Amino acid sequence: MNRGASWFNVTSIVVGFAFLYLPIVILVIFSFNESRLVTVWGGFSTKWYVEMLHNKQLLDAAWVTLRVAFTSATVATVLGTIGALVLARMGRFRGRSLFSGMIYAPLVMPDVILGLSLLLLFVAINQDRGFWTVMLAHTTFGMCYVAVVVQSRLVGFDRSLEEAAMDLGCPPVKTFFLITLPLILPGVLAGWMLAFTLSLDDLVIASFTTGPGATTLPMKIYSQVRLGVTPEINAVCTILVVLVTVGVIVASLVTKRREFSRLRDERMAAAAP
Amino acid sequence: MSRFLARAGKRLAGRWAVIGIPYAWLLFFFLVPFLIVIKISLSEVTIAIPPYLPTIDLAEGWSSIRDAISQFSFENYIWLTEDDLYWKSYLSSIQIAGISTLITLLVGYPLAYGMARAPSQWRPTLVMLVILPFWTSFLIRVYAWIGILKNEGLLNQFLLWLGVIDDPLIILNTNWAVYIGIVYSYLPFMVLPLYATLEKMDHSLLEAAEDLGCPPWKAFWQITVPLSLPGILAGSFLVFIPAVGEFVIPDLLGGSNTLMIGKTLWVEFFSNRDWPVSSAVAVILLLILVVPIVLFQNQQQKMQERDK
Numbered sequence: 001m002n003r004g005a006s007w008f009n010v011t012s013i014v015v016g017f018a019f020l021y022l023p024i025v026i027l028v029i030f031s032f033n034e035s036r037l038v039t040v041w042g043g044f045s046t047k048w049y050v051e052m053l054h055n056k057q058l059l060d061a062a063w064v065t066l067r068v069a070f071t072s073a074t075v076a077t078v079l080g081t082i083g084a085l086v087l088a089r090m091g092r093f094r095g096r097s098l099f100s101g102m103i104y105a106p107l108v109m110p111d112v113i114l115g116l117s118l119l120l121l122f123v124a125i126n127q128d129r130g131f132w133t134v135m136l137a138h139t140t141f142g143m144c145y146v147a148v149v150v151q152s153r154l155v156g157f158d159r160s161l162e163e164a165a166m167d168l169g170c171p172p173v174k175t176f177f178l179i180t181l182p183l184i185l186p187g188v189l190a191g192w193m194l195a196f197t198l199s200l201d202d203l204v205i206a207s208f209t210t211g212p213g214a215t216t217l218p219m220k221i222y223s224q225v226r227l228g229v230t231p232e233i234n235a236v237c238t239i240l241v242v243l244v245t246v247g248v249i250v251a252s253l254v255t256k257r258r259e260f261s262r263l264r265d266e267r268m269a270a271a272a273p
Numbered sequence: 274m275s276r277f278l279a280r281a282g283k284r285l286a287g288r289w290a291v292i293g294i295p296y297a298w299l300l301f302f303f304l305v306p307f308l309i310v311i312k313i314s315l316s317e318v319t320i321a322i323p324p325y326l327p328t329i330d331l332a333e334g335w336s337s338i339r340d341a342i343s344q345f346s347f348e349n350y351i352w353l354t355e356d357d358l359y360w361k362s363y364l365s366s367i368q369i370a371g372i373s374t375l376i377t378l379l380v381g382y383p384l385a386y387g388m389a390r391a392p393s394q395w396r397p398t399l400v401m402l403v404i405l406p407f408w409t410s411f412l413i414r415v416y417a418w419i420g421i422l423k424n425e426g427l428l429n430q431f432l433l434w435l436g437v438i439d440d441p442l443i444i445l446n447t448n449w450a451v452y453i454g455i456v457y458s459y460l461p462f463m464v465l466p467l468y469a470t471l472e473k474m475d476h477s478l479l480e481a482a483e484d485l486g487c488p489p490w491k492a493f494w495q496i497t498v499p500l501s502l503p504g505i506l507a508g509s510f511l512v513f514i515p516a517v518g519e520f521v522i523p524d525l526l527g528g529s530n531t532l533m534i535g536k537t538l539w540v541e542f543f544s545n546r547d548w549p550v551s552s553a554v555a556v557i558l559l560l561i562l563v564v565p566i567v568l569f570q571n572q573q574q575k576m577q578e579r580d581k
Contacts, residue, residue, distance in 0.1 A: 009387035013399070016384030020406050020460060023417035026427060030420065039426050083295035090292055099292075102299040108566055110518020112535045113555045116542065117306035120552070123323045124309050140302040143295065172287060201410040204520055208542075218412050225525060229419055237413040248408050252401065 024241060031234035048235040058236065061220040064131065065200060068216060072138035073196035079139065080146025080195070081188055085176075087147065088154035106144045114141060115208030122209065129211030137209040138202065142195030149194060153187030154180075186255045193251055197244060314552035315345040325549050349553035358537065359554065363561065365532040369448065369523075370516035373455035377463045377512050378505065380456055385467035385504075386497075389474070400468065407461045415454050415525050422450050422526070446528035454522040459515070463508035470504030471497075503576050510569035518558060534558055 031049075035042025052058060083103055090096075106114060118137045122129055161183070165175045181188070203218040210216065217236070224233055316325040327341040353359040388399045406414065421427045422445040429441035444450050474497065482492040498505075520535035527533070534554065542551040 006390070008383075009390045011387075012383035013387040013391065016380070016387070016460075016464075017402060019380070019457070020403070023414065023421060023457070024406070024409065026421065027413070027417040039420055039423060039430070079295050079298055082291055083299075086292050086295060090288065093292060095296070099296055099299070102303050106303060108514050108562070110515065110520075110535060110558065110562070112518060112520055112538050113310075113559060116538070116551060116555055117310045118302065120309045120313055120548070121302070121306035136302065140298070143298070147295075172284065197408055197410075201412065203412055204539075218410070221412060221416070222521075222525075225416055225419070229416075233416065237410070237416065240413060241409050244409050245405065248405060 027234055028238045028241065031231055031238040033231050033234075036230065048231040052232050052235045055232070057215075058217075058220060061215050061217045062236075064214055065217040068131065068135050068138060068206075069196050069199035072135045072142055072199050073192050075135075076139045076142030076195040077146050077188060077192040080143035080191055081150050081184075083143060083147035084150035084154055085180075087151050103144050103147050106141045107148065111202070111204035112208075115205040118205070119208040129209060130214040133209045133211065134206050134214060134216065137205050138195075138199040141205070142198060145194050145198065146188075146191030149191040150184055150187045153184045157183050186258065189251065189255070193247065200240070200244075310552045310555055312341075312345075313549055314349055314556050315347065316549045317344075317346070317348065318547050318549050323548070324546060349549050350557075352550060353553055353557065358532075359534075362532045362534045362537040363557070366517050366519075366534040367561070369451055369531075369533060370455070370513050370519075373452050373459075373516055374509050374513045376452055377456045377459055378509060381460055381463035381467055381508065382505075384460075385464045385471055388464070388468050389471035396472070400465070403461050403464050403468075411458060412521060414458055415521055418450070418454055418457065418526060419445065422453070445526065446531075448527065448531055450526035450528075451523050451531055451533075454526045455512070455516050455519065458522065459512040462511040466507035466511065467501060467504040470501045474500050503572070506572050507569070507576075510565055510572070514562060514565050514569065517562060 030039075030041075032044050032046060033040075033042055034045040034047070083099075087100060087103065115137070118133075118140070119129070122133050127133060161179050162175055165179050166172065170178070201218060202216075203222050206216045207219055207222075210219070217240075221233055221236065224230070313325050316327060318324060319326045327344045384403075388396060388403075391399060419426075423429070424441045424443060424445070426445070428444070429438075432438045433441065444453070478496050478500075479492055482496060483489070487495075518535045519533060520539055523531050523533040523536045524539070527536075538551050538554045538558070541547050541554060
């Protein structure tokens, strides 16, 4: 490789990552701004974090969001894992293409359509809107993401272990919990995290399906941003960014370690006489 | 024999339970709501709760459904063609999404290329760094640009300080801000498929071209670009399809004359409270998106078959 090209490569990587990360870094820096303005630096201060902790509406919204994200991600992981099993293990059955269509469609459908259609469903069945309707809506699109993530894991692994267990008379449900689930666990956990963060982020679907008393954090941030930009929102955003970043890095390190020890075990098993 | 049959029956029941649970959930929370959207798009707006007519009372059975169907009309769809706000919104959404996809490709290609040529021990970290912003909130990433793009924002301060410009550029609340927002938010979707194809590329082809006296830029156009075409197509679809229906970016970064259909639907629903027209807008938007979605799936299938 000649030097010119590698200089070009280094520059494009540096410029590309600067573009991806500078806005977030600037947002974090200005959350520590003494001044009310988010564009003029007035000295270091943590007063916006203190102010944020005294903003009861904001804390309530954060609590609602965490509860919605936790319950919907958990239900979505159960349903999505079953959905992945159906796609990867159940072979052909009547209505299979409709099923896979329903799994993939929410991934590409605009949020406004998903939100509108779910709201119209809740109106049609006379369901009062609030915490539970948002949670059901988030579960529905979350399970589709989980199903796709877990399915790719199911397709990738060796089926002979499952077959051996079944041949030896292990019932299917037990085989799933003893053999399949431990093997696909990294995919299931990744699916849960994806469903959790997607629920944490969602503004549009929550705005359609929510009711009085269940304002989520993105809705709160959105309405405040429309009134004007303040360092307090920067402080809230900073905390969210830090939480998600730490979560993703820890999760990826843990899975890497698990993979590493699994590979080591396999190698030792192969080397044993 | 009967024990065998009983066990086989239990297994079959188990199989149908496993299929049935997620199937029923998706039917009820995905397909049925969509049928309701179609039904309401054929209804008439009225001042009531719910604000449309006719309503179907399932307790009354078929006669109520028959009555409702006889009252259906395509008035809302005719209205969409008569008022130029709607077709202008559709066209402008497609245009904004198209331009943004092109810019994302131009920004993403060098980055993906640089990553694919980086030392192999660095590549997993670089991929992780591209994915990481995708996990942080979409809303926050769009919000971050407001402080940068404002008239008295950091970008203008920086350019004025450099002396490149004498008066601040007006970017926020124009289509330019929407382009920047879409490119920024969807860049990972472009970079990852591009990186995947560029990393697999056989480097000896470029060396052979160089040895035979082909200038690097020509080798790039005749070898690298055609070989990375699957990545270019996949990335472009992944940016274009969600960008067409985008709401948050045009609403927060765009101006009052930025027309995008997601925003039009939102206003129609929340401000004008016209549920039938917003349902019709949603149905047409989905029909428009079916074309790129089908093209994308065909392309993905072709790629998978070739990999086999």
